Amino acid sequence: DAKTTQPNSMESNEEEPVHLPCNHSTISGTDYIHWYRQLPSQGPEYVIHGLTSNVNNRMASLAIAEDRKSSTLILHRATLRDAAVYYCILRDRGDNAGNMLTFGGGTRLMVKP
Amino acid sequence: DSGVTQTPKHLITATGQRVTLRCSPRSGDLSVYWYQQSLDQGLQFLIQYYNGEERAKGNILERFSAQQFPDLHSELNLSSLELGDSALYFCASSFRGAVKNIQYFGAGTRLSVL
Numbered sequence: 001d002a003k004t005t006q007p008n009s010m011e012s013n014e015e016e017p018v019h020l021p022c023n024h025s026t027i028s029g030t031d032y033i034h035w036y037r038q039l040p041s042q043g044p045e046y047v048i049h050g051l052t053s054n055v056n057n058r059m060a061s062l063a064i065a066e067d068r069k070s071s072t073l074i075l076h077r078a079t080l081r082d083a084a085v086y087y088c089i090l091r092d093r094g095d096n097a098g099n100m101l102t103f104g105g106g107t108r109l110m111v112k113p
Numbered sequence: 114d115s116g117v118t119q120t121p122k123h124l125i126t127a128t129g130q131r132v133t134l135r136c137s138p139r140s141g142d143l144s145v146y147w148y149q150q151s152l153d154q155g156l157q158f159l160i161q162y163y164n165g166e167e168r169a170k171g172n173i174l175e176r177f178s179a180q181q182f183p184d185l186h187s188e189l190n191l192s193s194l195e196l197g198d199s200a201l202y203f204c205a206s207s208f209r210g211a212v213k214n215i216q217y218f219g220a221g222t223r224l225s226v227l
Contacts, residue, residue, distance in 0.1 A: 036216075043203045043218030044156070045115065087156075099207065100146060100169055101216060103156035 004088045009108040012078045020073040020107055022088030027068050032091045035062065035073050036101065037084040044087065044103075047073065083111045116140065119204050119219035127227055131192040134222045138185055138206030144168070145187040146207075146216060147179055151200040162187055163209070191224070199226045 005023040012018040024033065035047040048055055048062045050071070055062040061074040075082055085106040091099070116139035126132055138145050147159040158171035162181035173179075176194075181187045191198060201221045207214040 038156075043115065043117075043205070043221050045218065046215045099144070099214065099216070100158035100161055100171060101148075101156075101205075102158065105155060
């Protein structure tokens, strides 16, 4: 799988927007960009994914650069419950041998009240 | 609640012993994955089963084995345990094995080897 690079940690104020960046300069044309997060003492949970176009769901938005070499996860109003480690993961849609997730170090988001 | 159930939540055992971790996937999900999370290695994929058959293998030690039963629940067997096997073990499930299928994770089993 292609590699992703994320900042180790970020801090945000409650009720403010948060932009979590991810660089994936070696992304291939068939790679989906997935985001998962892991809240303290819990298993990872899916946040959002996209291929080329920006995506929105009830949890977050995903902005994908035109050249697809980077993406940004946007939390529109951070809450204390959003404090977690956020993982940006690339998955090759052509990979039928398995669908494992390859987790990097992720970004630890801290939310201040 | 993800719908994925893992038992037990905690397990404390001694070196050299054998343990079995159990995972019940979400209703309707055919694919089960096992991951290990340790402080020094982070989250690592171990093995995937799809509808009872092994689909993919990751960094799984030979002392570890898994299976998926006809009712689709899965068990991860860890034998000849060492101190370094202490970790959180997560099970995840997805409808099929396709890339677009979201993986839903259980709350994990915390294994402590003393």
